Amino acid sequence: MATTTLEPRAGSYHRSWVLDWLTTVDHKKIGILYIVNSFLFFFAAGFLALLIRSELAVPGMQFLDQNTYNQAFTMHGTIMIFLFVVPVLAGFGNYIVPLQLGAPDMAFPRINALSFWLLPLGGLLIFSGYLFGGAAAEGWTGYAPLTSDRFAPGVGTDLWIIGLALVGTASIMGAINFIATIFKMRAPGMTLMRMPIFVWTILVTATLILLATPVLTAGLIALFIDRNYGGSFFDPAVGGNPILWQHIFWFFGHPEVYIVILPAMGVVSEILPVFSRKPLFGYKAFVFATVAIGLLSFSVWAHHMFTTGAVFLPFFSFMTALIAIPTGIKMFNWLGTLWRGKLILATPMLFSLGFLSMFLIGGISGVMLASPPIDFHVQDTYFVVAHLHYVFFGGSVFGVFAAAYYWFPKMTGRKLNEPLGKIHFWIHFIGFNLAFFPMHQLGLSGMPRRIGDYSPDAGWTILNMVSTVGAFMIAVSIIPFLINVVATLINGEPAGDNPWEGNTLEWATTSPPPPHNFDRLPPIHSERPLFFLTQGHGHAVERPEDLVEEEIVDEKPGDIERRPKDLV
Amino acid sequence: MQPTAPRNRLRKMLRVGIPVLLTVLLAGCLLPPDPKTEAGRDVFNLYLVVLALAAIVFIGVEGFILYAVFRYRRKPGDDVLPEQLHGNNKVEVVWTLIPTVIVLVLFVVSIMTLNEVEARSENPGVTIEVQGFQWSWNFVYEDGPTIGPRGNEPPELAVPVGEPVRLILTSDNVIHAFYVPQFLLKRDMVPVNENGTPNDIEFVVSEAGTYAGQCAEFCGTDHAGMVFTVNAMPRADYDAYIAAIEDGETPPTGGGDCETTIDISANNTRFDIDEFEVPADTAFCIAFENLEDVPHNVAILSGSEALFEGSFLNEAGSIIYEVPALPAGDYTFVCQAHIQAMAGTVTVTE
Amino acid sequence: MSARTMQAHPSGEHEAAAAVAHGQSGMPMALVGMLLFIASEVMFFGGLFATYFNARAGFAGTWGPPEGGHIDLPLAAVLTAILVASSFTMQFGVWAIRRGDTGKLKLWTGITLGLGILFLAGQLYDYTELGFGLSDGVFSTVFYTLTGFHGAHVFGGAIGLTVVLARALRGQFSRQNHVAVEAVSMYWHFVDVVWIALFLIIYFLR
Ligand code: HEA
Numbered sequence A: 001m002a003t004t005t006l007e008p009r010a011g012s013y014h015r016s017w018v019l020d021w022l023t024t025v026d027h028k029k030i031g032i033l034y035i036v037n038s039f040l041f042f043f044a045a046g047f048l049a050l051l052i053r054s055e056l057a058v059p060g061m062q063f064l065d066q067n068t069y070n071q072a073f074t075m076h077g078t079i080m081i082f083l084f085v086v087p088v089l090a091g092f093g094n095y096i097v098p099l100q101l102g103a104p105d106m107a108f109p110r111i112n113a114l115s116f117w118l119l120p121l122g123g124l125l126i127f128s129g130y131l132f133g134g135a136a137a138e139g140w141t142g143y144a145p146l147t148s149d150r151f152a153p154g155v156g157t158d159l160w161i162i163g164l165a166l167v168g169t170a171s172i173m174g175a176i177n178f179i180a181t182i183f184k185m186r187a188p189g190m191t192l193m194r195m196p197i198f199v200w201t202i203l204v205t206a207t208l209i210l211l212a213t214p215v216l217t218a219g220l221i222a223l224f225i226d227r228n229y230g231g232s233f234f235d236p237a238v239g240g241n242p243i244l245w246q247h248i249f250w251f252f253g254h255p256e257v258y259i260v261i262l263p264a265m266g267v268v269s270e271i272l273p274v275f276s277r278k279p280l281f282g283y284k285a286f287v288f289a290t291v292a293i294g295l296l297s298f299s300v301w302a303h304h305m306f307t308t309g310a311v312f313l314p315f316f317s318f319m320t321a322l323i324a325i326p327t328g329i330k331m332f333n334w335l336g337t338l339w340r341g342k343l344i345l346a347t348p349m350l351f352s353l354g355f356l357s358m359f360l361i362g363g364i365s366g367v368m369l370a371s372p373p374i375d376f377h378v379q380d381t382y383f384v385v386a387h388l389h390y391v392f393f394g395g396s397v398f399g400v401f402a403a404a405y406y407w408f409p410k411m412t413g414r415k416l417n418e419p420l421g422k423i424h425f426w427i428h429f430i431g432f433n434l435a436f437f438p439m440h441q442l443g444l445s446g447m448p449r450r451i452g453d454y455s456p457d458a459g460w461t462i463l464n465m466v467s468t469v470g471a472f473m474i475a476v477s478i479i480p481f482l483i484n485v486v487a488t489l490i491n492g493e494p495a496g497d498n499p500w501e502g503n504t505l506e507w508a509t510t511s512p513p514p515p516h517n518f519d520r521l522p523p524i525h526s527e528r529p530l531f532f533l534t535q536g537h538g539h540a541v542e543r544p545e546d547l548v549e550e551e552i553v554d555e556k557p558g559d560i561e562r563r564p565k566d567l568v
Numbered sequence B: 001m002q003p004t005a006p007r008n009r010l011r012k013m014l015r016v017g018i019p020v021l022l023t024v025l026l027a028g029c030l031l032p033p034d035p036k037t038e039a040g041r042d043v044f045n046l047y048l049v050v051l052a053l054a055a056i057v058f059i060g061v062e063g064f065i066l067y068a069v070f071r072y073r074r075k076p077g078d079d080v081l082p083e084q085l086h087g088n089n090k091v092e093v094v095w096t097l098i099p100t101v102i103v104l105v106l107f108v109v110s111i112m113t114l115n116e117v118e119a120r121s122e123n124p125g126v127t128i129e130v131q132g133f134q135w136s137w138n139f140v141y142e143d144g145p146t147i148g149p150r151g152n153e154p155p156e157l158a159v160p161v162g163e164p165v166r167l168i169l170t171s172d173n174v175i176h177a178f179y180v181p182q183f184l185l186k187r188d189m190v191p192v193n194e195n196g197t198p199n200d201i202e203f204v205v206s207e208a209g210t211y212a213g214q215c216a217e218f219c220g221t222d223h224a225g226m227v228f229t230v231n232a233m234p235r236a237d238y239d240a241y242i243a244a245i246e247d248g249e250t251p252p253t254g255g256g257d258c259e260t261t262i263d264i265s266a267n268n269t270r271f272d273i274d275e276f277e278v279p280a281d282t283a284f285c286i287a288f289e290n291l292e293d294v295p296h297n298v299a300i301l302s303g304s305e306a307l308f309e310g311s312f313l314n315e316a317g318s319i320i321y322e323v324p325a326l327p328a329g330d331y332t333f334v335c336q337a338h339i340q341a342m343a344g345t346v347t348v349t350e
Numbered sequence C: 001m002s003a004r005t006m007q008a009h010p011s012g013e014h015e016a017a018a019a020v021a022h023g024q025s026g027m028p029m030a031l032v033g034m035l036l037f038i039a040s041e042v043m044f045f046g047g048l049f050a051t052y053f054n055a056r057a058g059f060a061g062t063w064g065p066p067e068g069g070h071i072d073l074p075l076a077a078v079l080t081a082i083l084v085a086s087s088f089t090m091q092f093g094v095w096a097i098r099r100g101d102t103g104k105l106k107l108w109t110g111i112t113l114g115l116g117i118l119f120l121a122g123q124l125y126d127y128t129e130l131g132f133g134l135s136d137g138v139f140s141t142v143f144y145t146l147t148g149f150h151g152a153h154v155f156g157g158a159i160g161l162t163v164v165l166a167r168a169l170r171g172q173f174s175r176q177n178h179v180a181v182e183a184v185s186m187y188w189h190f191v192d193v194v195w196i197a198l199f200l201i202i203y204f205l206r
């Protein structure tokens, strides 16, 4: 059962700062731990990406041998997905969801802490393969029977299995926590249809985690049994079926990709309205589209298996293409939000617009992949690598940076420097496209993925070189970001409670919020409870709900500024 | 509002941007290689349709984002809130329908092409078992030889052009994938237990030549080195090739090792090109493809003297001519059955 | 469902926080958590069952234990009866504490725990008698994996029951305050249902 010890009061000052962070059960501190931890893993996996790109810049093997190359992309993919994007978004969720709901904490604070601490443990286990004769090297998808003890005898693969199982367990616990929090801890007046879209996306994400991850756990256990106890699930030599692994993996793996994109979509849906100074266009359509994507995501997994000859192509092709519809609805509603707005191009907004335009490319290439004859040509080529980075990086990671710039003031009380932010954005954006756009053409001309070397006659050299340059540009763009974070923490511009004039509840408390989050809550009559507190003096009013809000505006906490501001 | 300035900027951008984008697309960017099989041609055409749909969506959405950024940017000091518009149901319906229609079109054309790619003939001219192993290939001919890797040379798969070739794809270790980019086709080679059937594929190569192939499913340490070549040749050459191997000779090389290969095809009693250029004093190849059931050949003439006479293709098919070295100068190339209608110039440069 | 008073939300020194921790009605938080956990467990076993069906569908030859081994239907039937019975005794315990009858709670929980241990002992005995091991082919692998993971869950449930029993003996439960009993009983029923499915699939769907 969950009872919270809120922050230690006076009298416990002797507790050291470190111990405080190590033992905290405050969702805000846990959220920050998640985010910092995830970024450390991002740098590690990004470092591996730079190794990969350096090796591929020109034909021949220069830095790595085949084996270390294979380990590099396996670790890169695994860490980026399981220890960067998923947890970093869970971190923002941890920090923001209770605030946006007007709740004092998550439903199960101790489980929350536990599910965080399993992450670095799992991540280090996965990495520790490097210390014991080589990390796993079978790709993040770990296809059987390459992962069997016959073909991958090293302990690295076992560590990979155990690490993933731990990380999976952690995310299941996190998901339970999110769902319980969202269903049980909403402030009075916060009906489901008044929840911020970010909360909605976290709710659907958590549900996907809850239902998809255990299946992966079952598969990992089966794989472990095969490797270590002579089981015969996946190895055809002893009667097993390697395709079974692919079904299990992708039954999890496809929902997984929406697990990493939905919260990023939520972030963007928070930011676009605030920086367009309009409400989100089509809130209800958004909610339905999010739920529809969640449901559909369980019926498309075999689009990763078109070339196996073992799946019914028309069905999976059709279901996959269908996902474009709810996603399209979202895209168009975002555009509707921009339409006739007054756009303020601050850094969070830039990253959100970057999300829209880059995710679009990844989405379109996804729909192209959903056509089996086209997939027969480009499956397992760089076209897929391009697709997955446009959605992961152009989508989720742009969303992560948007969230970082947007909520940094709330978390620290200081606003990141805008010029540095813009420098970061532009280098990042250009580098990203240089790195990944050429990969479409590489794939179309037949360059397979997961190769450390290619023939100089193949005509792939120039595009690979361009891509490598782009990758290093991305790495360079991280420098202004890091400088910005450090400089702001030391001596940044104080942000005030609501620097962006946001309309959701996290902006109704101080920056950073007190341990118990809120002293008082404003009344909640719409999905923008703060709208009339910040903006509502004498402007056009559309909906009756908003009018109601105006009438009770005196109840507001006195610390919210009313003046119109230049935000940039 | 004072929309003129941004609007102009925008117009200028669109005026410059869209042609640039289209040129880039049309200049052959974002295209698969020229397909060398019949079904590959269908996939290529499908790809063009899908790319066009993709371009429409891309330009529409991306264009709107750019438009919005320029048109709706807030001016400094402008504190008036824009109209607080919460949504519009009619619009929602419209933009649900648009992607629905696109998706349905895409699905239908995809499945039509899929049926072409997956078609199997009753009795393929040639059936070859392709065995993948870590990390190379064996090509096992029905009632014929087995060709595997030879030293550092990648193994070569010989197939006849113009008739269905069926490949049975097997592996008894890990999963590999048979992939020839110029066929626009790949298929996994899944090891199966006693109860399973291996995958197969079938294709008709439409043009003689050598094509690079590579394993496309990650299969362990030297996955990158798991390459092969396909050598497609006319039926007669193919039979000779197989016979030679059965006699223990190393396979004769096809036209694949020419420095220069010129592609010429004939259709409607016309060549598809009317001039080409080759270096002086070097042998070269002509990959000739006859697209109709009318006899054609290629011959190179100096005045009326024939320097080279290629053998006739009496019906649709293809062949690789090996042309001896020529001194620098200008010559004509013709089809000797239709000298008037089918002629062009050959420039042999120093 | 039950006892509204069992809400688990932060309360504490901060009146403000308390003022914000508001109107939670309906199911106690711990039960919500348990239900969600069970949902994830359903998917876990779903994955394992899927491997079973996949293995069976792709199997050449007759499906069943390898040469020289057998599976013991009568024993399994007895085990099934034991586990089903334990679900009833668990529920009697829950009903007892809902009435406030702590004595009966102790009794029924004790019996349930006993039945659970009996089940585990029976299963271990079964394993020693079967005559085949986990690495003896596809059937053996899925058989041991499925029953083994189920057994592990029974073991987990038994630990939960032990905790409930210990707390009951210390008098920590009352009519208003017994959310842990409800949670453990939910879990126990779930484990029971999984076994019934396993039993039907392994022993009858051949
Ligand atoms: C965040 C992660 C993410 C997301 C969101 C997606 C989204 C989609 N993905 Fe992607 N995918 C991956 C991550 C992701 N994918 C990864 C990691 C792999 C490779 C795994 C591996 O093998 O390592 C992969 C691989 C992959 C494949 C298999 C390729 C192969 O291996 O052969 C396919 C095939 O169908 C596919 C399809 C799609 C589709 C249709 C969508 C759709 O959801 C996209 C929908 C969005 C849009 C379409 C844009 C907006 C819509 C409009 C503007 C409306 C109008 C548009 C149209 C009508 C086209 N993906």
Ligand code: HEA
Residues within 6 Å of the ligand: A042, A043, A044, A045, A046, A047, A049, A050, A052, A053, A073, A074, A076, A077, A078, A080, A081, A084, A085, A138, A139, A140, A141, A385, A388, A389, A392, A393, A396, A397, A435, A449, A450, A451, A452, A471, A474, A475, A476, A478
């Ligand atoms: C969220 C997911 C995510 C993200 C963000 C990225 C980011 C990047 N990825 Fe990758 N990638 C995957 C997920 C992701 N990737 C997956 C799933 C695969 C498939 C794996 C598989 O096949 O199994 C893959 C595969 C993959 C490949 C194909 C490998 C192959 O098939 O052979 C390549 C090749 O270029 C690549 C490149 C990159 C690059 C250059 C970046 C860059 O954008 C990275 C930018 C970040 C940095 C550059 C970090 C900056 C930090 C520093 C500079 C500090 C350095 C650190 C220290 C000194 C301590 N990735």
Ligand code: CUA
Residues within 6 Å of the ligand: B132, B133, B135, B175, B176, B177, B215, B216, B217, B218, B219, B220, B223, B224, B226
């Ligand atoms: Cu064989 Cu890759």
Ligand SMILES: [Cu+2]
Residues within 6 Å of the ligand: A253, A254, A257, A300, A301, A303, A304
């Ligand atoms: Cu997918």
